[in-house]
Amino acid sequence: MKQLAKRITETSPKSFGMFAKAMQTGREGLIHLELGRPSADTPEHIKEATIDALRRGDVHYSDLQGVPHLRRALAEKLARKNDLDVTPDRILVTNGLTHGSYAGIMAFLDPGDEAILLEPYYPQHIGKVELAGATPVLAQLDASKNYAIDPEAIEAKITERTKMIVLINPCNPTGRVYSREELQALADIAIKHDLIVMSDEVYEDILFDKAEHISIASLPGMDERTITLFAFTKSYAMDGWRLGYLVAPEAAMSALLKITTNDCTHVNTFIQDGALAAVTGDPDVLQGLIDEDAEKRQRVVSRLNQMPGITCPWPEGTIYAFADISGTGFTSQGFADKLLEEAGVVVEAGSFYGAAGEGRVRVCFGSASIEDIDLAMDRIQAMVSDRVPA
Numbered sequence: 001m002k003q004l005a006k007r008i009t010e011t012s013p014k015s016f017g018m019f020a021k022a023m024q025t026g027r028e029g030l031i032h033l034e035l036g037r038p039s040a041d042t043p044e045h046i047k048e049a050t051i052d053a054l055r056r057g058d059v060h061y062s063d064l065q066g067v068p069h070l071r072r073a074l075a076e077k078l079a080r081k082n083d084l085d086v087t088p089d090r091i092l093v094t095n096g097l098t099h100g101s102y103a104g105i106m107a108f109l110d111p112g113d114e115a116i117l118l119e120p121y122y123p124q125h126i127g128k129v130e131l132a133g134a135t136p137v138l139a140q141l142d143a144s145k146n147y148a149i150d151p152e153a154i155e156a157k158i159t160e161r162t163k164m165i166v167l168i169n170p171c172n173p174t175g176r177v178y179s180r181e182e183l184q185a186l187a188d189i190a191i192k193h194d195l196i197v198m199s200d201e202v203y204e205d206i207l208f209d210k211a212e213h214i215s216i217a218s219l220p221g222m223d224e225r226t227i228t229l230f231a232f233t234k235s236y237a238m239d240g241w242r243l244g245y246l247v248a249p250e251a252a253m254s255a256l257l258k259i260t261t262n263d264c265t266h267v268n269t270f271i272q273d274g275a276l277a278a279v280t281g282d283p284d285v286l287q288g289l290i291d292e293d294a295e296k297r298q299r300v301v302s303r304l305n306q307m308p309g310i311t312c313p314w315p316e317g318t319i320y321a322f323a324d325i326s327g328t329g330f331t332s333q334g335f336a337d338k339l340l341e342e343a344g345v346v347v348e349a350g351s352f353y354g355a356a357g358e359g360r361v362r363v364c365f366g367s368a369s370i371e372d373i374d375l376a377m378d379r380i381q382a383m384v385s386d387r388v389p390a
Contacts, residue, residue, distance in 0.1 A: 036320070070275055084223070098124060099242070105198070111133030163196060170201075235286060299377065307381050331358065
């Protein structure tokens with residue numbers, strides 16, 4: 001066989017962290033708090049709308065950019081909720097946010113370019129940057145400052161090859177929801193250095209304690225230089241549907257479509273009516289899902305903060321608690337491994353998200369039932385109490 005393409009051989013392998021380790025054990029009865037997978041079922045009205053579309057024969061090729069009635073509804077949502085004044089022709093429906101970020105990176109980054117990721121980072125973004133032949137550059141945020149956006153740390157990483165900054169807001173894994181002041185500081189850097197910002201906003205709905213989500217593209221001067229990514233994955237428990245969308249400057253859409261039409265033609269036709277039902281449906285359904293996440297957050301964070309050697313800030317958004325376990329004497333990976341081995345609970349090591357995550361573990365409170373969460377907290381407390389003086 002001839003040699004594989006360099007874009008494969010020179011790209012970091014995609015890792016599934018503790019999930020892969022847990023699967024390799026073959027053990028039953030594990031409590032999975034590592035994957036960002038909603039435990040709730042997709043709401044019935046979304047399923048029914050999809051079934052109706054299937055039954056009426058919406059089973060053929062459709063608009064390459066996404067069915068027009070969905071894009072019109074998304075444009076209305078973006079104006080109402082995100083303060084983004086966009087026309088439907090600036091919206092591209094994608095196979096989940098992962099597909100949208102891949103399209104954005106491939107459309108804008110050339111070999112030799114650099115993209116800045118804020119650390120702790122989301123590992124998937126690194127592989128995509130490398131597949132484009134570009135180099136991921138890490139700007140480390142400070143845990144002691146609650147992982148606030150640090151303009152000096154970011155600007156110090158900018159070179160003549162820098163082309164993009166990747167933002168996640170609300171942030172996976174830290175649970176931060178960035179303030180307007182933080183986002184403005186990042187926007188000022190992007191404008192000053194003529195950079196693209198790719199903003200992953202998949203957790204936009206999952207907010208706590210009156211936190212406010214702001215789309216960076218809504219700030220002055222950012223609309224023309226931002227690719228904003230959304231998905232139905234987390235908010236509506238539609239992770240297996242693989243359904244998202246992006247908003248981009250009009251001039252970029254033909255480039256993005258060149259990527260998406262070559263790799264998948266377009267998103268499945270009939271599931272787009274499910275997305276329409278989600279975005280136009282009763283808001284109480286969405287609020288019910290968020291309220292359930294809020295109850296799980298309360299149980300996880302309050303229990304973690306009662307355990308010796310562990311402190312856990314309250315996440316402002318997302319479905320993750322990013323707990324500081326440095327007081328237990330374990331490294332991040334050591335803690336996660338021991339928890340799997342002895343307690344049958346799977347969490348993700350903070351170091352999976354870069355050096356800035358060392359000393360922490362990410363606990364996904366959205367991925368299990370309340371009963372399993374309570375059991376997992378009991379098991380974690382028992383393991384920690386055996387090793388750490390109260």
